[in-house]
Amino acid sequence: MVEPPARRGPAEPTTDANLAFVQRHLAHRHLQFTPLASWPGHRGALTREAKRRGLTVREQDKSMYFFQAGRCIGGTVGLISTLVGYSAARTTRSKTFTKDLLARAGLPVPRGRHFPATRLETAVSWWAEQTTDGGLGEVVVKPADGNAGRGVSVEVRTEDQLRSAWQRARRESSRKQVILEEQVRGVDTRVFVVGDRAVAATVRVPAHVIGDGSRSVAKLAEEYEQARTVHKYLSSRPTFLDVTLMGRRGIGLDDVPATSEVVFLNGTANVSQGGVTVDVTEEIHPELLELAVRAVSAFPDLRCAGVDLLVPELGSPEGATVIELNTSANLSINQVPGYGTPRDVAAALLEEMQRGR
Ligand SMILES: Nc1ncnc2c1ncn2[C@@H]1O[C@H](COP(=O)(O)OP(=O)(O)O)[C@@H](O)[C@H]1O
Ligand SMILES: [Mg+2]
Structure with missing residues (x-):
């Protein structure tokens, strides 16, 4: 006889949205990943598509250029393509300045402020004022210029948590700036x-298992890891089991989740931590796609970007916010989703380059 699961800690807004998404969009196809036998990566996908279009590819170190009838039509340096102007690439490195430009264009962004990393006490006072006013509530603390989720803390509720989140964020900020932001x-x-x-929309959710009433979290996590091996991009990184976070949520690796109970194995949706990507290009509300397009057009020299939205409900634009723009977005996230239909982002990029300005 299996005990019913205990109530697992306080409600967590981000987790709630992820939970609803998994229940609605993934539970019926749990572990039925879209098979992907091999994957050349972002740059490999661009090279392959360029050759398919009869273009010549010249490569040196991190730079790669495409030629059509002898004329250079575009290229990429690392992950930043020639469709991204220098100013946009520089400006989007600052999440605060990016949000400022987006807000001026009338787009919804989370409220917040950034502080030099030396001004922790100022930040603590500001946070205290905001929270006693019934303002910010739970906050996110992150480096103003970070990436790949490094140094980001969510669900920060107490001053102690704020102080330690601050240290994590400052370590990952090359310009030593920290953002405190409303958690949306x-x-x-x-x-x-x-x-x-908008060529593709992809939801990312943290690694998770679904209980069957008989196997432990550890066993289910092994099965999850094994299932991911059919997808070469997802399986290139192992799943991170965050036992501390799970512990805070009242669950251990030896516990046996009830049938249909969803257990998240960590708190971040990054593929590098074992997260999964789900194509939602058809399901997402068109106004959310429009929001992403407007975010990119807020920058005069930007012709492509990966726009990060937080979306409470995919079928509605209500409450959605833009949290950042990635000018060096890895197209693999959208092109080869773990669940659902692949979208040809590489072809769209090459087409835009061939179209010219
Ligand atoms: N204001 C916020 N509210 C809720 N979650 C957030 C917020 N800001 C960031 N996050 C979470 O942290 C992740 C990383 O934040 P992001 O600003 O995209 O930084 P990075 O450049 O590291 O990707 C997001 O994908 C999201 O899950
Ligand atoms: Mg991001």
């Missing part, structure tokens, strides 16, 4: 915009 609800949605078109 929603699933992590990456929309890849090329030109004035």
Whole structure:
């Protein structure tokens, strides 16, 4: 006889949205990943598509250029393509300045402030004022110029948590700036915009298992890891089991989740931590795609970007916010989702380059 699961700690807005998403969009196809036998990566996908289009590819170190009838039509340096202007690439490195430009364009962004990393006490006072006013509530603390989720703390509720989150964020900020931001609800949605078109929308959710009433979290996690091996991009990184976070949520590796109970194995949706990507290009509300396109067009020299939205409900634009723009977005996230239909982002990028300005 299996005991019913205990109530697992306080409600967590981000987790709630992820939970609803998993129950609605993934539970019926749990572990039925879209098979992907091999994957050349972002740059490999671009090279392959360029050759398919009869273009010549010249490569040196991190730079790669594409030629059509002898004329260079575009290229990429690392992950930053020639569709991204220098100013946009520089400006989007600052999440605060990016949000400022987005807000001026009338787009919804989370409220917050950034502080030099030396001004922890100022930040603590500001946070205290905001929270006693019934303002910010739970906050997110993150480096103003970070990436890949490094140094980001969510669900910060107490001064102690704020102080330690601050240290994590400052370590990952090269310009030593830290953001305190209202924690908004929603699933992590990456929309890849090329030109004035949203080419693909992909939700990212943290690694998770679904109970069957008989196997432990550890056993189910092994099965999850094994199932991911059919997808070469997802399985290139092992799943991170965050036992501390699970412990805080009242669950251990030896516990046996009830049938249909969803257990998240860690708190971040990054593929590098074992997260999964789900194509939602057809399901997402068109106004959310439009929001991503408008975010890109807020920058005069930007013709492609990965736009990060937090979306409370995929079928509605209500409450959605733009949290950042990635000018060096890895197209693999959208092109080869773990669940659902692949979208040809590489083709869209090459097409935009061939179209010219
Ligand atoms: N204001 C916020 N509210 C809720 N979650 C957030 C917020 N800001 C960031 N996050 C979470 O942290 C992740 C990383 O934050 P992001 O600003 O995209 O930084 P990075 O450049 O490291 O990707 C997001 O994908 C999201 O899950
Ligand atoms: Mg991001």
